[in-house]
Amino acid sequence: MSNRIGKAAYKPVGVLLGLAAGTVAGVIFRQVWKVTAGDGEAPSATDEDRRWGEILAAAALQGAIFAVVRAAVDRGGAVGVRRLTGRWPD
Numbered sequence: 001m002s003n004r005i006g007k008a009a010y011k012p013v014g015v016l017l018g019l020a021a022g023t024v025a026g027v028i029f030r031q032v033w034k035v036t037a038g039d040g041e042a043p044s045a046t047d048e049d050r051r052w053g054e055i056l057a058a059a060a061l062q063g064a065i066f067a068v069v070r071a072a073v074d075r076g077g078a079v080g081v082r083r084l085t086g087r088w089p090d
Contacts, residue, residue, distance in 0.1 A: 010081045010089030014074070021073040025066040032065065033058065 033042045042058040043050035082088050 010078065013077050013081060014089075017073045017077045018070070021070045022066070024073075025062075025069040028069065029062045029065045032061065036061075 030042070034040060037054075037058075042062070043055045045055055045059070047055070078089050
């Protein structure tokens with residue numbers, strides 16, 4: 001089996017996993033923000049009632065959570081494709 005087949009098998013899986021990762025990361029971020037900041041909703045960049053530090057901290061936390069979840073989901077998807085096809089998707 002060629003490596004192209006492994007890549008082709010991973011492509012639709014990767015798209016679906018990417019969407020799921022974004023959803024999961026958003027849920028995790030909202031829960032972490034509630035616990036760490038003590039308020040219900042994270043600030044948006046254009047919220048004029050929030051300070052710069054709070055907005056940048058929320059953005060950094062959200063980015064870190066998204067990156068970790070995405071990496072874990074991508075790696076898990078690649079392992080799953082290898083188990084199914086015998087090839088690692090590049």
